[in-house]
Amino acid sequence: MIDFSMYDQKEPKISAYKCQKCGSLYYPAPMVCSKCNTRRDPETNKGWETFDLEGPCTLLSWTRLWNLPEGYTKKNMLFGIVEFENGLRASGQLEVDDPKTGMSLHSTVIESNERPGNPVKVFLFTE
Amino acid sequence: MANVGIVGIGHTKFGNSSEYDLSDVMAYAATDALEDAHFLARRKEVDQVVVGNMASGLFCHQSAVASALVSRMDMEPVPAELVENGPASGASAIKIGYMAVASGMADIVLVVGGEVMRKVTGWLGTDYVATMLHTDAEYNMGLTLPGFGGMFTRMYMERYGMTERDLALLAVKNHANGAKNKYAHIQAPCTIEAIADGPDASVVNTYVAEPLRMYSTCPVSDGAAALLLVNMDSPKAKDFPKKPIRIAGIASATDTHCVHNRKDPLMLNAVRISAEKAYAMASLKPSDISFAELHDAFSILEFAISEEVGFFERGKSFLAVRKGETNIDGKMPINTSGGLKSKGHPVGATGVSQAVELVRQLRGEAEKGRQVHNPKYGMSVNFGGFGNNVVALICAKE
Numbered sequence: 001m002i003d004f005s006m007y008d009q010k011e012p013k014i015s016a017y018k019c020q021k022c023g024s025l026y027y028p029a030p031m032v033c034s035k036c037n038t039r040r041d042p043e044t045n046k047g048w049e050t051f052d053l054e055g056p057c058t059l060l061s062w063t064r065l066w067n068l069p070e071g072y073t074k075k076n077m078l079f080g081i082v083e084f085e086n087g088l089r090a091s092g093q094l095e096v097d098d099p100k101t102g103m104s105l106h107s108t109v110i111e112s113n114e115r116p117g118n119p120v121k122v123f124l125f126t127e
Numbered sequence: 128m129a130n131v132g133i134v135g136i137g138h139t140k141f142g143n144s145s146e147y148d149l150s151d152v153m154a155y156a157a158t159d160a161l162e163d164a165h166f167l168a169r170r171k172e173v174d175q176v177v178v179g180n181m182a183s184g185l186f187c188h189q190s191a192v193a194s195a196l197v198s199r200m201d202m203e204p205v206p207a208e209l210v211e212n213g214p215a216s217g218a219s220a221i222k223i224g225y226m227a228v229a230s231g232m233a234d235i236v237l238v239v240g241g242e243v244m245r246k247v248t249g250w251l252g253t254d255y256v257a258t259m260l261h262t263d264a265e266y267n268m269g270l271t272l273p274g275f276g277g278m279f280t281r282m283y284m285e286r287y288g289m290t291e292r293d294l295a296l297l298a299v300k301n302h303a304n305g306a307k308n309k310y311a312h313i314q315a316p317c318t319i320e321a322i323a324d325g326p327d328a329s330v331v332n333t334y335v336a337e338p339l340r341m342y343s344t345c346p347v348s349d350g351a352a353a354l355l356l357v358n359m360d361s362p363k364a365k366d367f368p369k370k371p372i373r374i375a376g377i378a379s380a381t382d383t384h385c386v387h388n389r390k391d392p393l394m395l396n397a398v399r400i401s402a403e404k405a406y407a408m409a410s411l412k413p414s415d416i417s418f419a420e421l422h423d424a425f426s427i428l429e430f431a432i433s434e435e436v437g438f439f440e441r442g443k444s445f446l447a448v449r450k451g452e453t454n455i456d457g458k459m460p461i462n463t464s465g466g467l468k469s470k471g472h473p474v475g476a477t478g479v480s481q482a483v484e485l486v487r488q489l490r491g492e493a494e495k496g497r498q499v500h501n502p503k504y505g506m507s508v509n510f511g512g513f514g515n516n517v518v519a520l521i522c523a524k525e
Binding site: 065 | 248249250251253254257261263264265267268269270271273274277278279281282285333334335336337338339385386387388392
């Protein structure tokens with residue numbers, strides 16, 4: 001039986017982390033839980049749960065950036081900081097017509113290859 | 128601990144030095160400092176050289192710059208080390224130099240901060256500076272330092288009612304000071320008409336990271352600055368003709384790498400804690416400070432830092448700027464050098480450059496029109512990352 005799974009379209013995801021001992025949530029990954037000091041081993045992740053950070057969120061602040069770094073070909077791009085319903089926050093790219101602080105958004109993850117090197121996972125916040 | 132004083136200062140004119148080698152730019156400022164201290168001929172008696180630099184490997188494709196500097200200066204076999212702390216590398220180098228003298232390990236220390244950023248394009252430079260952000264959670268998203276400056280500015284405006292015109296007023300004030308500073312990158316005043324009120328203002332003063340505009344963002348600069356530190360309690364202190372300016376307090380603090388992980392992203396905890404520690408070390412309070420150099424890489428940071436260090440109530444600093452309270456002749460002159468906005472911001476040099484300005488003001492050596500009247504204590508805040516590693520310094524006229 002030939003394994004064709006390598007050709008499957010995999011949706012990019014970004015993980016958040018939950019300490020199983022005290023329930024604290026983190027993004028990005030911590031090495032030690034700041035509440036109960038449980039250590040996280042990136043190899044085994046023992047004692048920690050991971051979950052996809054996505055879905056409904058609220059826009060805390062935003063900017064339209066005109067001086068994009070090397071590699072970006074667009075004239076400008078929107079960026080924002082959001083807060084998810086579980087209280088975690090993230091920074092990422094914003095694609096809305098009329099951004100307003102406090103607006104409800106939906107977060108997904110895309111693969112971006114603007115910068116040199118391997119593609120990277122990027123949050124995309126949309127209405 | 129020994130008392131530590133500054134007995135020599137040096138500074139290049141900030142601007143475009145991209146045709147020069149970074150070691151030569153730093154050596155120029157170091158030679159200035161040794162000459163100012165009348166110690167050039169005795170430079171091999173320096174016990175330690177400490178160099179502050181953020182990213183010579185990226186900007187200049189050059190590493191081990193402390194070793195290169197010592198050789199350029201014909202100072203071998205004086206020990207030399209490099210300190211890297213992002214845009215706070217300069218003040219961190221002062222802190223390490225201070226610790227060397229205060230601990231008794233050294234009596235005379237040469238501190239040099241330098242950066243040559245303009246050998247690469249603006250796009251690459253923006254990218255290199257952004258590498259100090261969290262790799263996965265910020266840098267890979269496409270964010271840059273101006274991006275965070277823009278988002279921070281919007282939060283501050285929406286919470287406290289500051290306007291884009293207030294940011295422009297700050298630029299007018301800092302450019303007026305920088306126009307009189309022989310070391311400033313941009314020695315040109317600007318008017319509120321040209322950058323905010325006039326019909327062409329939005330063209331002259333275009334957006335960089337909304338709502339931050341060009342005149343609310345520092346230029347990309349090359350340059351270096353240097354200090355000679357001495358143990359004021361040592362007999363060697365008598366060898367220096369100029370009265371030392373004492374380092375009364377120096378402290379640093381850190382904050383979360385990711386800006387979004389701060390409970391309130393408008394609170395600059397590392398600024399507040401480093402300042403509180405520096406005040407405690409100096410046995411001073413904010414009202415004792417005569418003037419300050421605050422890290423206005425983005426104009427909003429001058430407002431926010433001036434509040435965190437206790438000069439103004441939270442959300443009120445822009446009202447003080449409207450009233451002229453931070454002008455040279457105001458109650459609390461801020462960025463008398465022109466600040467990063469007008470003087471420029473060669474990242475690794477800035478902390479040392481701020482200290483040079485403190486010394487010039489405390490000695491009474493600032494140019495006509497930008498000398499603060501009889502200052503006793505000067506404070507500087509050098510801001511690393513987007514506020515995740517900050518150094519506060521207080522200097523005193525004895």
